[in-house]
Amino acid sequence: MREKAPGGSRIGLVMESIRRRIAGRSLAHEEKLPSIRATAKTMGLSPSTVAEAYERLGAEGLIRSRPGSGFYVVGSLPLALREVAPRIDRAVDPFWVSRQSLDGGAETIRPGCGWLPTEWMPDAAIRRAVRSLAKAEGALLADYGPSRGSLRLRNLLARQFADEGLRIGADEILLASSGTQAIDLICRLLLQPGDTVLLDDPCYFNFRALMRAHRVDIVGVPRTKDGPNLAAFETALKVHRPRIYVTNSAIHNPTGSLLSPQVAHRVLKLAAHHDLTIVEDDIFSDFEPEPSPRLAVLDGLERTVRIGSVSKTLSASVRCGYIAAKAGWIEELVDLQVATNFGGPSPMAAEIVAHVLSDGSYRRHVAALRTRLAKRRREATTLLASLNIEPWIEPVGGFYLWSRLPDGINAADMARAALADNVVLAPGNVFSAGQTATEWMRFNVAQMADPRLPDLLRKALTSATTNDNGSNAER
Amino acid sequence: MREKAPGGSRIGLVMESIRRRIAGRSLAHEEKLPSIRATAKTMGLSPSTVAEAYERLGAEGLIRSRPGSGFYVVGSLPLALREVAPRIDRAVDPFWVSRQSLDGGAETIRPGCGWLPTEWMPDAAIRRAVRSLAKAEGALLADYGPSRGSLRLRNLLARQFADEGLRIGADEILLASSGTQAIDLICRLLLQPGDTVLLDDPCYFNFRALMRAHRVDIVGVPRTKDGPNLAAFETALKVHRPRIYVTNSAIHNPTGSLLSPQVAHRVLKLAAHHDLTIVEDDIFSDFEPEPSPRLAVLDGLERTVRIGSVSKTLSASVRCGYIAAKAGWIEELVDLQVATNFGGPSPMAAEIVAHVLSDGSYRRHVAALRTRLAKRRREATTLLASLNIEPWIEPVGGFYLWSRLPDGINAADMARAALADNVVLAPGNVFSAGQTATEWMRFNVAQMADPRLPDLLRKALTSATTNDNGSNAER
Incomplete structure (x- = not known):
């Protein structure tokens, strides 16, 4: 983490501006910086202020002076994924949401996070699986x-897919360390830098x-209650010629919406016409009471890749996901996974997962989760209504409520205010490629039972209301 | 491996009996199973035992209940009954070596693989760790x-590093799913497509x-017995301006050579002068009787990144590696790892590793490995001498002998011939960016105890001698 700019605010301003240009790659590795004089003029500052800023950036190792020639960018990290700033000002x-959720302390309340509380997971079944692992063959x-x-x-996965109507062999499945790593591998196989990728807007922030x-490059397609907006989808295919479309069909993250049969069919037709590959992340499908239309099932893996993991209903600690794709692609993905990780998930992890999935109690566990979540969704809806926050839809399953804040409330401001009280929220624009969700927030109903939460949310709302010049989502 | 029947041998008995009848087709596709009551009576068990067994078979997807009607056999699947055979024409x-080694059957002899036999690993300590894991906190x-x-x-790692003279904090360490994934993350941070990377020639094939x-782009620097050839190293820096150099210092793969203090010092000086970052993969360092010079230790992580994993001495199944780097880079790497894998290794895996590393027996295990390997290196040297194959050096530790084949033998031809007899070899050019190792082979001395091996190697040599138009390394 980089420290805040040292010294006076004007010097800090220059430093910050150069840092951003390097992070955003408008100043590349080995590129010459504008001269001290030029920068001073542009920024309306004295040359000595700029000289001091350059000096300090030099001391930080970000730029270097070449005597008689000027300043040059050095050691720039070509891949600056984010702006750097201390934790709370991040x-x-x-x-934002991932890091705050993962690294928050035990006292943190996490209505913004993307998982169930520990005690909702099938603890006894996992322990049985681990005990059984202790007796496994040495090779395992x-x-x-x-x-x-x-x-x-x-x-086991192939049988599960067959139940949903997707009949494939075990050779068309590759295990991965996580659902995310599964998508990452697909991206490595299919994408080159500069390609365009289609995402829902809003979509799971980590896709971005x-x-x-x-x-x-990312192109966002507005999400309707039945799936992607078809007109926008078709236009995006025509104009941007994206290589892949990454989406959740069943209980879409963050909105909780499903795919209607008509939209599913139409999406596949358009994909075929424009030679688009679809990566369907099925991570929330176990939360559905009835299976809704899936692109991978309809399409039979023709131009669809199915992704999933057990992180949401079994264990996130075990780190085990999968890719289902046509056999030729799997063969390529195996090589890629060997090159980049010398294999997939831990065989121990896979054994634990297989043990729990075969455990008679697992289906009951998942059924119980659905019932419990339905109750929590109702309770959270009531709580949110008391704060004048309104869910977009009433999802059929899962733990997210994609919700509209009261008029004029900036979700990022509210999230910052809440973080000061150790409440992690998930503000809308982290999900939005087009930054169109300034007044939206994703709530995880399973993480809202803390009795302090209503007051803390109210306080954060108030704080966001009075903070009138602080709209700084993704600054 | 099929699990032992979970929970109680009687339930397992019922499950096994149904499984057999389905496998032997005495219960066919879509056929109705005997009722719970009937089976209970036939087998002399209680109905609740049979009900639980049916429930579990249902969870496995083997049978399915139709409400009001009973249980039915689920349609048979195109299951892969065994792993795909290694592709001999690849x-x-x-x-080549990874895939053949990973996917060969139990009867495969693997002098070409990069790991120790299962029974050399600290089985008892791993099982103790797994049993302890079964009692861990639910959150873990x-x-x-x-x-x-x-x-x-x-x-624990920071303490280990301190023992070697590298004093860093736990915040300068990031856990990764493997040593390979650790290097992959560094590459993602530091490289752009089209950049140049320096590798030893020969080097670990998976770096390539x-x-x-x-x-x-890869530029290879010839490896001498004391490290990289310095003249070639300096020329490569000047001519190709590589961004990083990836190397093993301690017990280099495949040669088993070390880094002399003079070469180490000179490499670091040149790196500083040409703004080169060094990625030092320390995966074999535990096999050294005495620590040899390490770039990361000399340099104190100034422009060096240290990588390692426990795959070679503790468990490859557990999938746990690490990166030690300056704090600012670790911070960037965390984001990258969240983006691409939503985290690192399984927390369960990390707990198992921590438990074994803290286990008093682990140091003795590693010391015993060193003694055992020294003996095996002598034995393998004798065997190879009988085939007119000569190791380049006598390594101070580890399990590799980088060896010159008799004149005129193409290592790839020999490897292909051997594979037909289920012997996986590691031919020289898979390690060589410059394809300069046509007549070299890497032997893993720990995998050469099979009494059939001498004859099979002799046969492969003969076959490679007579095969005069078959030189097709990396076709």
Whole structure:
């Protein structure tokens, strides 16, 4: 983490401006900086202020002077994924929610996070699986395991898919360390820097972060209650010729919406016509009471890749996801996964997952989660209504309520205010490529039981209302 | 491996009996199972035992209940009954050795692979750690864990580094899913497509594969017995301006050579002068009887990044590596790891590793490995001498012998011939960016105890001698 600009605010201003240009790559590695005189003129500051700022940036190792020639960018990290700032002042960018949620202390309340509370997970079944692991063959505990990952788990997944109408073999499945890593591998296979990727707007914020890591351009398609807006989708395909479209069909993150059969069919037709590959992240599908239309199922993996993981209903600690794709692609993905990670998830992890999935109690656990969440969604809706916050839809499952704040409230301001009280929120624009969700917030109903929360939310709302010049989402 | 029947042998008995009947087709596709009551009577068990067994078979997807009607066999799937066989016609490229080694069957002999046999690993200590994990806090089993990875393990690593003279804090360490993934993250931070990377020639073949995945150019620097050839190193820096140099200092892969203090010092001076970052992969360092010079230690992480993992001495299955780098870079790497994998290794894996590393027996295990390997290196040298194959040096530790084949033998041809007999070898050019190691082979002395091996190697040599138009390394 970089420190705040030292010294006077004018010097700091110059430093910050140069840092941003380097981070945003408007100043590249080895590129010459504007002269001290030129910068002074542009910024309306004295040359000695700019000279001091350059000097300090030099001391930080960000730029270097070449005698008789000027200042040059050095050691620039080509991949600046975010603006750097101390924790609480951190820019509200796609990393904001993840980092605050992951690293917050035990006392943190996390209506913004993307997972269930620990005590909702199938603790007894996981412990049974770990105890059984302690008695596994030595090879499973010590060796790398097969390059596609545990055959036992892949067979279990294939059976699960068959229940949903997707009949594929275990060879069309590759285990990955997480759903995210699964998508990352697909991106490595299909994308080149400068390509365009289609995302829902809003979409899971980490899709945006991941695409930044791949240096690709993002085009957002507005999400309707039935899936992507088809007119916008078609226009985007025609105008931007994206290589892939990454989406959740079943219980979309953050909105909780589903895909209607008509939209699903139309999306696939358009994809075929424009040679688009669809990456369907099915991570929330277990929360559905009834399976809704899935692109991968309709399409039979023709131009769809199915992604998933067990992080939301079984364990996030175990780190195990999967990719289902046509066999030829899987073969390529195996090589890529060997090159970049020398394999996939831990064979121990895969064994734990397979054990829990085969455990008779697991289906009951998931059914109980659905019932419990339905109750929590109702309770949270009531709480939010008392704050004049209104969910967009009433989702059929899952733990998110994508909600509109009272008029004039900037979600990023509210999130910053809440963070001061150890409440992590998920402000709308971290989900929005087009920054169109300034007044929206994603709430995780499973993380809203703390009796202090209503007052803390009210306080954050008030604070955001009075903060009239602080709209700084993703500054 | 199929699990032992979970919970109670009687339930397992019922499950096994149904499984057999389905496998043997005495229960066909879509056929109705005997009722719970009937099975209970036949097997002399209680109905509740049979009900639980049916429930679990249902969770496995083998049978399905139709409300009001009973249980039915689910349609059979195109299941892969065994792993895909290694593809014998595959090009001998940097992926060749990994894929053949990972996916070969139990009967494969693997002098070409990069790990120790299962029974050399600290089985008892791993099982103790797994049993202890079964009693861990619920959060450790269910949640994502902190973004840098287990603090307990990072503290242990920091202490280990301090013993070697590298004094850093736990915040300068980031856990990763593997040593390979650690280097991959660094590449993502520091490289852009089209950049140039310096590698030793020969070097670990997967470095070459990884650099392909990053679309960067590779320049190879010939490896001498004391480290990189300095003249070639300096020329490469001047001519190609590489961004990073990826290397092993301690027990270099594949040669087993060390870095002399003079070469180490000179490499760092040249790196500083040409603004080069060094990625030092320390994965084999535990095999050294005495620590040899390390760039990261001499340099104090100024322009060096240290990488490692526990795959070679503790467990490859656990999937846990690390990056030690200056704090500012770690901060960037955390974001990158969240974006691309939503975190690092499984917190469960980190706990297992921390437990074994703290286990009093672990140091004795590593010391015993060194003694055992010294003996195996002598034995393998004798065997190779009988085939007119000569190791380049006598390494001070580790399991590799980088060896020259008899005149005129193409290593790729020999490797192909051996694979037909289920022997995986590691031919020289997979390690060589310049394809200068046509007549070299890397042997893993720990994988050469099979009494059939001498004859099989002799046969492969003969076959490679007579095959005069088959030189097709990396076709």
